[in-house]
Amino acid sequence: MQSLSSLPQAPLSAIVQMFHVYKTFDGQKAALADINLRIEPGEMVFLVGPSGAGKTTLLRLIFREEKASSGQIIVNGKNVSKMKDSQICQLRRKIGVVFQDFKLIHSKTVFENVAYVLQVLGKSKSEIGRKVWSALRRVGLEHKMDVYPKRLSGGEQQRVAIARAVVNDPVLLLADEPTGNLDLDTAREVMNLFIDINIQGTTVLMATHNLRIVEEMGKRVISLREGKIVHH
Amino acid sequence: MFTTRVRQFAYLLRQGIGDVRAAGISASFAVVSVACSLLLLCLYFMALGNLSKALDSALDLKVILYLRENLSQEQIGRLQKVLEGTAEIVNVRFISQAAALEEFRASLGKEAYLLDALDSNPLPASFELSLNPKVKEPNQLKPLLEYLAKRPEVESVQGGVEWVERLSNLLVAGRLILILLGVILTIISLVIIATTIHLTVDRRRDEISIMRLVGASEWYIRLPFIFEGMLEGLLGGLLAIGLSAGLYYAFCWKMSPLIKLIFGAWSIDFLRLEEALLILVLGSAVGGAGALVSLSCRSAK
Numbered sequence: 001m002q003s004l005s006s007l008p009q010a011p012l013s014a015i016v017q018m019f020h021v022y023k024t025f026d027g028q029k030a031a032l033a034d035i036n037l038r039i040e041p042g043e044m045v046f047l048v049g050p051s052g053a054g055k056t057t058l059l060r061l062i063f064r065e066e067k068a069s070s071g072q073i074i075v076n077g078k079n080v081s082k083m084k085d086s087q088i089c090q091l092r093r094k095i096g097v098v099f100q101d102f103k104l105i106h107s108k109t110v111f112e113n114v115a116y117v118l119q120v121l122g123k124s125k126s127e128i129g130r131k132v133w134s135a136l137r138r139v140g141l142e143h144k145m146d147v148y149p150k151r152l153s154g155g156e157q158q159r160v161a162i163a164r165a166v167v168n169d170p171v172l173l174l175a176d177e178p179t180g181n182l183d184l185d186t187a188r189e190v191m192n193l194f195i196d197i198n199i200q201g202t203t204v205l206m207a208t209h210n211l212r213i214v215e216e217m218g219k220r221v222i223s224l225r226e227g228k229i230v231h232h
Numbered sequence: 233m234f235t236t237r238v239r240q241f242a243y244l245l246r247q248g249i250g251d252v253r254a255a256g257i258s259a260s261f262a263v264v265s266v267a268c269s270l271l272l273l274c275l276y277f278m279a280l281g282n283l284s285k286a287l288d289s290a291l292d293l294k295v296i297l298y299l300r301e302n303l304s305q306e307q308i309g310r311l312q313k314v315l316e317g318t319a320e321i322v323n324v325r326f327i328s329q330a331a332a333l334e335e336f337r338a339s340l341g342k343e344a345y346l347l348d349a350l351d352s353n354p355l356p357a358s359f360e361l362s363l364n365p366k367v368k369e370p371n372q373l374k375p376l377l378e379y380l381a382k383r384p385e386v387e388s389v390q391g392g393v394e395w396v397e398r399l400s401n402l403l404v405a406g407r408l409i410l411i412l413l414g415v416i417l418t419i420i421s422l423v424i425i426a427t428t429i430h431l432t433v434d435r436r437r438d439e440i441s442i443m444r445l446v447g448a449s450e451w452y453i454r455l456p457f458i459f460e461g462m463l464e465g466l467l468g469g470l471l472a473i474g475l476s477a478g479l480y481y482a483f484c485w486k487m488s489p490l491i492k493l494i495f496g497a498w499s500i501d502f503l504r505l506e507e508a509l510l511i512l513v514l515g516s517a518v519g520g521a522g523a524l525v526s527l528s529c530r531s532a533k
Contacts, residue, residue: 063445086449093447105439117446119243122236164446 014038014074015172015203016062021071023057023227031057032227035071039205041171044198046214047207049224055207058224059174062205063095064088076171093121096165096173096202100180102157104149104164110136111145114164121168135167136160139193155186162193166202173197175206179213187213244452248459251432252467258428259464265424266468266518267475269417270511274476276410277507282500283403295377296390297359303385308357311385315359320376323362329353356387418518425464425522426529429457433526458523465519469512476503 016039023032032054039045047055060066061073064080073080076094083091104113114135118128136142139159149157158178165173175194179187191213198204208214214221223231252259297315299308308326315324327335332355337344363373381389433440443453480502503511 089444089447089449089452091447092445097445103438103442103445105442107439116442120240120443120446120448120452122240122243124235124239 013041015041015043015076016205017072017074018061019072019074021061021073022069023054023061023066024069030069030227032061032068035227035229037222037229039203041203042198042201044195044204044217044219045206046217046219046221047205047224048209048211048214048221050209052226053224054227055209055224056176057227059097059176059205059207062172062174063092063097093117093168094171096168096170098158098161098165098173098175098178100177102149102154102161102181104157104160106149109146109148110141110152110160113149113160114167117164117168131167132163135163138166138196139163153186154182155189158182158186158190159193162190162197166197170202173202173204175204175208177208178206179208179210184212188216191217240452241455244455245459247456248463251436251456251460252463254435255428255432255460258431259460262421262425262428262461262464262519262522263467263471265417266421266465266515267471269414269421269518270469270472270515271475272410272414272417273514274472274503274507274511275479276407276414277503277511278476278480278501279406279410280403281504281507283406285501295361295363297361297380298387298390299357299359299385300387301356303357307385311383312359314383315361315380318376320364320373321361322364325360325362327358327360329355329357332356332358421465421468421518422522422525425461425519426526428464429461429523429526430529432457432460454523454527457527458520461519461521461523461526462516463519465515465517465522466512467515468519469515472515473503473508473511 016037018035018037021032021035022030024030035058047058049055057066061068062075062080064083068081071081075091078087078091080091105116108116111132114132115128118131123131133142133145136145139162141156141159141163144152144156149160152160158181162178173194178194179190182190187210194204194206195217221231222229255262297311299311312324312326315321330353333347333353336355337347340346377389380386440453480500484500
């Protein structure tokens with residue numbers, strides 16, 4: 001494994017940098033092998049590849065849901081690979097994550113789902129009210145604050161998940177197959193939301209196997225196959 | 233920073249209270265099990281307190297030395313000096329045969345005429361001894377009373393030593409049994425609370441994963457469960473005190489005529505305030521410990 005000092009010097013402004021990252025599960029074939037990449041602030045990047053290519057694993061390494069077997073991962077200037085558990089929660093407060101299955105809390109209303117992030121941070125009631133309303137307005141759901149997730153469509157649930165991910169103004173928004181459970185039209189609506197968020201300055205890294213939409217977006221694409229970057 | 237922490241703490245406390253409500257029947261089981269072990273502790277405190285009080289009271293009872301017949305004044309005087317010089321005895325009162333008969337006559341009241349039939353005074357002279365209140369333990373008194381009983385002037389000794397000794401032994405045995413039972417029931421309560429928390433963690437599994445995702449620290453995630461355990465323990469403590477009160481009043485109501493007959497004006501005390509507070513603190517501690525055990529086991533997995 002190369003030390004950080006011997007690696008090519010890159011400007012520290014990158015949001016995500018990966019240097020020779022490997023990830024292996026239980027001694028089996030590497031889920032990720034020799035990943036090197038760099039994502040600049042404000043970029044929107046698609047991570048594409050077939051199922052099992054390693055897209056989700058790569059995202060999980062960034063927000064430290066998984067730990068790299070080797071290599072260095074720098075996120076927002078912090079070395080994620082060497083982070084202690086107590087530092088991981090600080091990292092995650094600066095990263096928003098959106099999943100294919102939305103991961104909403106069904107016993108809480110739309111407002112409460114989004115407010116959750118800010119409650120963890122100990123924000124005041126007034127600040128929570130203001131920020132949640134603003135985030136829901138961004139995704140067009142400010143009129144459904146008191147509704148429970150079960151009463152929302154798939155597209156609306158995903159928009160709530162996006163609102164939760166951006167309510168604390170993260171530097172990086174990760175999305176793992178956010179349109180996987182949605183029809184094409186709804187998927188486009190959700191994609192447009194991500195573009196709006198990106199235009200407003202948030203870096204977006206999205207894993208998807210929906211190549212049709214990726215082509216329509218015309219953004220930077222990183223292709224993964226069998227754990228390796230094949231196109232960048 | 234401080235207000236942020238206070239807000240977070242308040243939020244987590246509300247979460248813990250909500251978890252108790254949501255846990256429903258399993259929380260009730262936890263509360264009842266804690267109440268059972270703490271009820272034992274309540275009974276122990278009350279038993280200990282009242283037995284100790286009885287012990288003190290017994291030691292306030294007078295010891296009476298009944299003298300042999302036909303003792304000379306010199307012999308009586310010598311014995312009196314010995315008694316007055318003994319540290320454990322604070323007051324010595326000589327009751328002559330005649331005085332004893334008069335006291336007996338007075339106690340008989342209307343039936344005093346029965347004594348007119350006596351040819352002679354059957355009552356012996358005696359010394360009535362008041363004991364030093366600082367002397368509490370039977371093993372301090374027993375040697376003295378045994379010594380007095382062996383004195384040539386003394387026919388017999390009437391005192392509370394045997395009874396006090398039995399009471400003291402009962403206290404020790406009772407204490408050990410109650411501690412043993414208390415420990416066993418506390419462990420059972422801890423296990424039941426740990427299981428209840430385990431069920432809550434399972435129920436909120438998805439929510440916990442989201443909490444981790446948005447950057448909640450491990451302690452932020454754990455605290456509501458610890459609060460839930462503490463609250464269940466606290467409620468168990470309150471229930472135990474309530475049950476103790478019920479038992480206390482039922483016992484006093486049923487047994488008060490007997491108590492008055494045996495002990496006169498002596499009454500049975502309920503828990504003292506500090507004992508009740510200790511019960512509540514112990515309940516919370518057992519509950520919190522149960523939650524920590526549950527969370528630690530999950531972390532270890």
